Amino acid sequence: MDGGTRGAMLKRERVRAGVLELVDVRQPGDAIPSERTLCTRFGVSRPTLRAAVDDLVASGVLVREHGRGVFVAPGKITQELVPGQRVCSVPQANGVWTSRLLAFTTVQAGARVGRKLRLSPADRIYSASRLRLVDDAPIAIEHLHLPAGLLPELSARELEEGHLYAHLRERHGVRVHEAVQSIEPTVANEAEARLLDVPVLSPALLFERLTTDAAGRPVEYVRSVYRGDRYRIVSRLTLGGPGDDRRPASPADSTTPAGQGSHHPGIPPGDLARRAPLTTSTSGDVQ
Numbered sequence: 001m002d003g004g005t006r007g008a009m010l011k012r013e014r015v016r017a018g019v020l021e022l023v024d025v026r027q028p029g030d031a032i033p034s035e036r037t038l039c040t041r042f043g044v045s046r047p048t049l050r051a052a053v054d055d056l057v058a059s060g061v062l063v064r065e066h067g068r069g070v071f072v073a074p075g076k077i078t079q080e081l082v083p084g085q086r087v088c089s090v091p092q093a094n095g096v097w098t099s100r101l102l103a104f105t106t107v108q109a110g111a112r113v114g115r116k117l118r119l120s121p122a123d124r125i126y127s128a129s130r131l132r133l134v135d136d137a138p139i140a141i142e143h144l145h146l147p148a149g150l151l152p153e154l155s156a157r158e159l160e161e162g163h164l165y166a167h168l169r170e171r172h173g174v175r176v177h178e179a180v181q182s183i184e185p186t187v188a189n190e191a192e193a194r195l196l197d198v199p200v201l202s203p204a205l206l207f208e209r210l211t212t213d214a215a216g217r218p219v220e221y222v223r224s225v226y227r228g229d230r231y232r233i234v235s236r237l238t239l240g241g242p243g244d245d246r247r248p249a250s251p252a253d254s255t256t257p258a259g260q261g262s263h264h265p266g267i268p269p270g271d272l273a274r275r276a277p278l279t280t281s282t283s284g285d286v287q
Contacts, residue, residue, distance in 0.1 A: 109147075
């Protein structure tokens with residue numbers, strides 16, 4: 001990868017993070033500052049700023065209204081695949097996975113990442129980007145943020161070789177315990193498309209994950225873009241035990257408000273009784 005592509009990707013990621021900080025303190029429908037104001041604030045050119053804003057418009061974070069400006073988009077509908085504390089097993093995706101480190105530096109957390117990692121904006125974090133490959137073909141770009149205070153001796157080599165969580169456990173005494181991860185559709189911008197070897201605006205999947213250790217401390221915040229043409233997620237749902245389909249529905253089953261257990265992804269509301277058991281096994285499937 002040439003230095004120009006790497007620099008464009010990292011600059012756009014920095015601007016994207018800065019605009020997201022502005023979004024975090026606004027409500028849906030609020031305007032974001034003008035291009036001139038944001039270019040001055042982030043020290044970038046208008047094309048760079050527009051590219052970052054275009055990414056956020058494409059992913060549904062912002063909406064652009066012709067002649068009026070750019071506004072915070074309405075909130076997205078959130079659906080937990082496995083509600084509460086139910087266990088979700090995640091088998092290893094197929095293929096041989098390797099990593100190629102694109103950038104590794106120590107920076108201040110900033111307001112947005114600081115909130116994610118429960119740090120002061122001035123606290124130091126490791127900020128890294130790496131290209132994930134399967135059988136030597138590019139599949140995903142990961143942007144990782146890890147607290148430097150928790151991992152004072154973390155090396156760039158550990159992000160490129162082997163399993164990161166194994167390194168955290170064996171070399172730093174940090175055992176990851178739980179992660180909250182969201183997945184939503186997006187498209188690949190120009191810099192991402194070059195790295196992933198796909199056309200610009202190709203369908204992609206955006207993953208965001210916050211991982212904590214056994215003590216509940218945030219260990220990493222990760223944003224990843226996966227190729228939509230090579231990667232898919234398959235979920236196996238167990239909707240109830242033997243005889244569960246014969247249980248008559250109670251009045252509560254048909255009157256439960258949306259967002260309180262009345263709907264599961266891909267299953268029409270009302271097709272699954274509110275109290276029926278639901279377990280799931282989710283796997284990544286590389287095409």
